[in-house]
Amino acid sequence: MLKKSTLQYIAEKAKVSRMTVSRVFSGEKNVSKKTSEKIKKIAKRVGYHPNLIARSLSKRKSNTIGIFVPKTRHLFLDVYITQLLSGISDVTQEHDFRLMLFPIDYKKSESDLYLSIARSHLVDGIILIKTKIKDDGLEELKSIKFPFVLVNHRNNKYNFIDSNNIKGTKLAIEHLYNLGHRKIAFVSGSLDETNAIDRLNSYKRTMKKLNLPIKKEWIINGEFSKEKAYEESKKLFNQKDLPTAIFCSDDYMAIGVIERIKESGLSVPRDISVVGFDNIEISSYVNPPLTTVHQPISMIGEKAANLLIDLINEKKSPPIHELLDTQLVIRKSTSRMK
Amino acid sequence: MLKKSTLQYIAEKAKVSRMTVSRVFSGEKNVSKKTSEKIKKIAKRVGYHPNLIARSLSKRKSNTIGIFVPKTRHLFLDVYITQLLSGISDVTQEHDFRLMLFPIDYKKSESDLYLSIARSHLVDGIILIKTKIKDDGLEELKSIKFPFVLVNHRNNKYNFIDSNNIKGTKLAIEHLYNLGHRKIAFVSGSLDETNAIDRLNSYKRTMKKLNLPIKKEWIINGEFSKEKAYEESKKLFNQKDLPTAIFCSDDYMAIGVIERIKESGLSVPRDISVVGFDNIEISSYVNPPLTTVHQPISMIGEKAANLLIDLINEKKSPPIHELLDTQLVIRKSTSRMK
DNA sequence: CTGAAAGCGCTTACAG
DNA sequence: CTGAAAGCGCTTACAG
Structure with missing residues (x-):
């Protein structure tokens, strides 16, 4: 990897300030077309891509959401989880959010985990899949006003999306x-x-x-x-x-x-x-x-992701819930009484 | 959230330098027991947890691995992927690595994505699940010496783990x-x-x-x-x-x-x-x-994660491959010729 | 449209 | 065992 692929380096090459380079990569408008193109060209040549960790630190926002999924060997859950993730990721990609996955073992009480992750600034909000009912970590999450959405668990005190x-x-x-x-x-x-x-x-x-x-x-x-x-x-x-x-x-x-x-x-x-x-x-x-x-599993994922992003952007305030309609699929295991 | 939950704040409260607080939370030994306990007590009271983004920036290491998974609606893959993730996460948790998930649409060529993520410093290495054969992004990843492991795709030029x-x-x-x-x-x-x-x-x-x-x-x-x-x-x-x-x-x-x-x-x-x-x-x-x-799907996940972590820590050098043995499961769809 | 200064919250590399 | 200084690579908030 090129050692000097930083803003600083590109700025020197292009003979502009770091600020100008920063503007080009954060998509800000106020840069002359000529300068912008010169900078992009140099960046491409040296394989520059912004250090997103540094950006997160200075913006105080990671643009990442955390997903806590249960670790179980239950195959329905496997499929449920991937379909959920698929719905979630469709939405997060659209909004330029990344996904961090935290598979957790609900047998051990890992409510500390939510809290430390919430406080670590690694993620801007979290989705909790299939939380067990008595989890006092949730109350604390709420008290520090950290955005989170429950899936597959209904509790009117908190935000959740689930099937009806x-x-x-x-x-x-x-x-x-x-x-x-x-x-x-x-x-x-x-x-x-x-x-x-x-x-x-x-x-x-x-x-x-x-x-x-x-x-x-x-x-x-x-x-x-x-x-x-x-x-x-x-x-x-x-x-x-x-x-x-x-x-x-x-x-x-x-x-x-x-x-x-x-x-x-x-x-x-x-x-x-x-x-x-x-x-x-x-x-x-x-x-x-x-x-x-x-x-409607992947729909649940989409709704949960949209809600979480709205909460992060303070477009909605908790608690918000939604129950999605289910459908009856009639096959051969039921028949008219004789 | 408490506004001032930073090293600085804890240091002031405890009347020590930030360095001393830093040492306590990065698990370094050289702190007196008395000081250490005082600091931990204060931290607990104010709900302090280190800002892991800041830590990543200064250490130039995210302690995170990226996983690229294909977005498909193929149910075998769903189960395959969760079992893989389960194997991967068992290993990453043990080594204190986090997981970032990148569901990608292989229909669009997203080889740029690997590269920008690799250069973004968000992850220290990546696992690519079910990559299609002709992907020149891989060659570039290799040329910048970024650690990566292929799963479900055999190519002797690169690191991979797969079934035999x-x-x-x-x-x-x-x-x-x-x-x-x-x-x-x-x-x-x-x-x-x-x-x-x-x-x-x-x-x-x-x-x-x-x-x-x-x-x-x-x-x-x-x-x-x-x-x-x-x-x-x-x-x-x-x-x-x-x-x-x-x-x-x-x-x-x-x-x-x-x-x-x-x-x-x-x-x-x-x-x-x-x-x-x-x-x-x-x-x-x-x-x-x-x-x-x-x-042996979850085993493949474990091996891939272990290999990637070894590559990140430069304990192994590419290309490394391993093929894991499969097992015949005999049920009723086969019988002796009459 | 461009830039100089300060800061995000940690750690590294010294020094004692 | 403890700390002062500098730095990680960006962005914010100004100023012009």
């Missing part, structure tokens, strides 16, 4: 109702996540509204795990009064439940209809293809 | 051979990727070694797309001399080919055996579950 899990679940239950189902069981996700809680509450509320019975024995906890859902769903089939349909809070659990149903000698959807949530890729490959609720 | 596609393909072909297959067709990926080329060449070489016929009509190009593979594989079944086994250069294409076989009224594996490559999650869910070649 309540409406999504309602859609699914009503679909089953319209097919004639009255005995609808529910498989919940991990109840330390707002998503799981919203889906559970929406199930109860919708059932009540439709005057359908909510039986404790028809609600089991699959903790967002295929294996756990397979295991727990046994309870559903040990009863005299069998449900005719099962809503599962995610697709993986739906797959586990279908496996169990098949092993019980029953058939999906002939004997029991099953609905999932997420519309993961696999859901269209399993047998039968899964009816499920689709989340 | 040649051995992986050999494994698959030999598996078919051992099951009694002699007529083995090949579905290739996009031949502008070294992976696709390696798999094709290894197919030919292995067939030759086993004294099996290589027929032009048995080699089709599916361009790493399920739809394209489905389309092209028609040609395979319009012939008098049908292959009894088909090796596909990725799992998606294998799924497309199986679809075609079923539609032709034939059965997998009874009539035709099929092998894929990648071991994507879906491959265990399709019918029949796919025999395929597994790549």
Whole structure:
């Protein structure tokens, strides 16, 4: 690398002040065309590019946003995260923001991490994906007025963008109702996540509204795990009064439940209809293809990035939230009651 | 945010020089325990954290690595990328390096981007995922001696870490051979990727070694797309001399080919055996579950990160390459010839 | 349209 | 173990 590729060097070569060179590269207008072209030519020849670290320091702005993503070995999350990143990056590129990634292990409490990164001046704002509910780091972030947006976690005290899990679940239950189902069981996700809680509450509320019975024995906890859902769903089939349909809070659990149903000698959807949530890729490959609720993931990423940039530029003030609509994708795992 | 959370401020409060405070936070030993504790206490009270941008500027080192990832809507890549990132971040966290993500659109030629980022001092080195073959930006990166590592792209002039596609393909072909297959067709990926080329060449070489016929009509190009593979594989079944086994250069294409076989009224594996490559999650869910070649993706990420950090610290000099072994995962899409 | 001075918040290289 | 001086490579805020 050329040692002297600095403003200073270019300025000497071009016989102008550093300020003039600085103006050329920060896109300021007030430079004569002639000077500007001379400077650009020299810069190109020596391979000059501004030192963005120095720029950040003097501007007190990094033009970078930090993204905290959970480290898990859960494949839905993998795809969820890349789609989110894709949405986020479309927006950040447009606004000339860079992306810093912080994969974090939520098993260890790393709320200190947000805070030190926020204070490090490395990033101007952060997006937190799938934060666990009780995290006092958030309160502190808020108190120092550092811009941040939550994704996949609803908390009215803070900014967040998420799918409308309540409406999504309602859609699914009503679909089953319209097919004639009255005995609808529910498989919940991990109840330390707002998503799981919203889906559970929406199930109860919708059932009540439709005057359908909510039986404790028809609600089991699959903790967002295929294996756990397979295991727990046994309870559903040990009863005299069998449900005719099962809503599962995610697709993986739906797959586990279908496996169990098949092993019980029953058939999906002939004997029991099953609905999932997420519309993961696999859901269209399993047998039968899964009816499920689709989340607009990359849109969530776009909205979150736009909101964060508005917060950074103080065009909006917290708390701001938005819930995006989901869509029901009807495949072969649900059918009309006979 | 407290306005005056700087070294200067802490130094005044603690009645020491800025240097002493600096020493405490850069982990230097030569500070008396008493002074050190006083400083830490004050820092904690006012919520001080070093300005890492300023540190980077004066140290001329960002302790950050850049990762260029392709923006595509190909779900295997999504999962591939997150697993890679997971491997990379395990290593970078350990070495106190941060991660900057640059999602790029390979349709536009963005080789300028690598170069400007390299020269911006934002990152100390970069990892390039799935670079297309003809990219003269790489040559320039090399000429300015900027540390970089390629992943999913083999080029002996540069540093790279990848799966051993040649051995992986050999494994698959030999598996078919051992099951009694002699007529083995090949579905290739996009031949502008070294992976696709390696798999094709290894197919030919292995067939030759086993004294099996290589027929032009048995080699089709599916361009790493399920739809394209489905389309092209028609040609395979319009012939008098049908292959009894088909090796596909990725799992998606294998799924497309199986679809075609079923539609032709034939059965997998009874009539035709099929092998894929990648071991994507879906491959265990399709019918029949796919025999395929597994790549050690997060290991590739770890190795790439370790290599890059060694290059940055000048513990190794380019070019350095490593190919990691793949594993054959035998499921139900292959069976013994009758 | 151009430039001289000061500053962003750290660390390096000395000196004691 | 501690500190004064200079510098990292830019931009801000003036002045002309």
